[in-house]
Amino acid sequence: MISEHFIQHYHYAPAQVFHAPGRVNLIGEHTDYNDGFVLPAAINFGTDIAATLRSDRTINVLAIDCNGETNSFNLDNIEFSTEQMWVNYIRGTLKVLQSAFPDMRGADLVVSGNVPQGTGLSSSASFEIAILKTFSSLNNIPLDGVKAALMGQKAENEFVGCNCGIMDQLISALGKAGHAMLLDCRSLTFEHAIIPEGMSLVIVNSNVKRGLVDSEYNTRREQCEAAAKHFNKPALRDVTLTELTQEKANLTPVIYQRAKHIITENTRTTQALKALNANDMVTMSQLMTQSHLSMKNDFEITTAELDFLVDIIDTTLGQRGGVRMTGGGFGGCIIALTPDDLVAQVRATIQAQYQAKTGLQADVYVCIAAEGAFSND
Ligand code: GAF
Numbered sequence: 090m091i092s093e094h095f096i097q098h099y100h101y102a103p104a105q106v107f108h109a110p111g112r113v114n115l116i117g118e119h120t121d122y123n124d125g126f127v128l129p130a131a132i133n134f135g136t137d138i139a140a141t142l143r144s145d146r147t148i149n150v151l152a153i154d155c156n157g158e159t160n161s162f163n164l165d166n167i168e169f170s171t172e173q174m175w176v177n178y179i180r181g182t183l184k185v186l187q188s189a190f191p192d193m194r195g196a197d198l199v200v201s202g203n204v205p206q207g208t209g210l211s212s213s214a215s216f217e218i219a220i221l222k223t224f225s226s227l228n229n230i231p232l233d234g235v236k237a238a239l240m241g242q243k244a245e246n247e248f249v250g251c252n253c254g255i256m257d258q259l260i261s262a263l264g265k266a267g268h269a270m271l272l273d274c275r276s277l278t279f280e281h282a283i284i285p286e287g288m289s290l291v292i293v294n295s296n297v298k299r300g301l302v303d304s305e306y307n308t309r310r311e312q313c314e315a316a317a318k319h320f321n322k323p324a325l326r327d328v329t330l331t332e333l334t335q336e337k338a339n340l341t342p343v344i345y346q347r348a349k350h351i352i353t354e355n356t357r358t359t360q361a362l363k364a365l366n367a368n369d370m371v372t373m374s375q376l377m378t379q380s381h382l383s384m385k386n387d388f389e390i391t392t393a394e395l396d397f398l399v400d401i402i403d404t405t406l407g408q409r410g411g412v413r414m415t416g417g418g419f420g421g422c423i424i425a426l427t428p429d430d431l432v433a434q435v436r437a438t439i440q441a442q443y444q445a446k447t448g449l450q451a452d453v454y455v456c457i458a459a460e461g462a463f464s465n466d
Pocket residue numbers: 114117118119120121122209253254255256257416417418
């Protein structure tokens with residue numbers, strides 16, 4: 090399909106097609122930029138890039154999903170585009186890659202993605218990692234998943250202008266089929282966690298547009314950094330719940346709540362790794378419920394629609410599955426770890442109640458845990 094678009098546009102066949110996945114986070118929200126733990130899985134939605142290396146340093150690109158827009162630029166002159174935001178993911182990523190590998194050649198590209206954009210499933214990280222996979226492969230650049238993730242994050246922080254952590258790029262690069270991954274966002278090491286047999290990753294898009302997301306995200310980051318500074322520690326990863334409790338009277342209520350979410354979420358996330366590997370869905374279910382409540386009451390990043398979805402799905406799953414908001418928050422998706430025999434019932438529950446309550450229609454994606462772009466290198 091993407092190859093046909095390439096042939097139609099460039100009048101020759103692409104040399105190769107590359108892919109990088111989006112992700113869903115099972116637990117560990119906003120912990121990545123606090124040097125903490127996250128437990129995401131790569132999913133079978135992602136970005137495809139059909140590409141052929143050129144002999145010069147020109148990049149030509151056709152973006153099928155951005156209304157068939159095109160863009161061309163030269164690797165010697167990479168500037169921010171104020172007209173075409175999507176092209177900044179390519180430009181920023183190549184700028185970072187090029188600063189380490191200056192002799193890169195250009196390419197003809199067609200890009201196409203099916204990660205629903207702006208819903209907390211990391212369409213941008215999957216775009217950055219797909220570009221890094223494409224150019225490192227075509228130019229024979231030795232790049233592993235961790236290096237690629239750091240480059241993608243740098244592009245997003247310094248070129249695109251979003252102050253995100255490392256989770257999304259790491260899992261898009263290093264995900265493993267059938268598994269979630271416990272990522273230690275300080276040491277950048279990871280451990281796999283089995284998605285138990287017979288469980289589906291049911292993602293429900295609330296279709297609440299993620300308003301305020303950039304400004305609120307950055308505010309949360311600043312509040313967490315202020316809390317760590319109060320304790321004279323490098324990050325909230327280094328503060329215990331006992332220390333926090335003892336200091337409660339000396340902190341503003343908001344800073345206390347934000348820190349409480351991060352500290353307790355780190356503990357829940359490492360416990361979730363054990364629960365998944367032991368196929369202990371009762372514990373996993375409890376941890377996901379506590380995580381959602383912590384995001385709702387302490388970190389204050391959920392919406393009424395997300396809370397409602399979590400409530401009704403939780404009632405359907407009981408302790409056979411777990412459900413919580415996933416991603417940056419303020420709209421977007423929930424993740425329900427769902428036994429296969431309850432998927433139809435979860436759909437029916439949403440169908441029967443969500444629109445009547447909120448006036449919105451939810452989209453349900455039944456996903457599997459997929460392989461990352463650099464996992465087999
Ligand atoms: C967004 C960010 F990009 C991640 O780094 C992470 O902080 C997440 O929000 C919240 O857990 O996806």
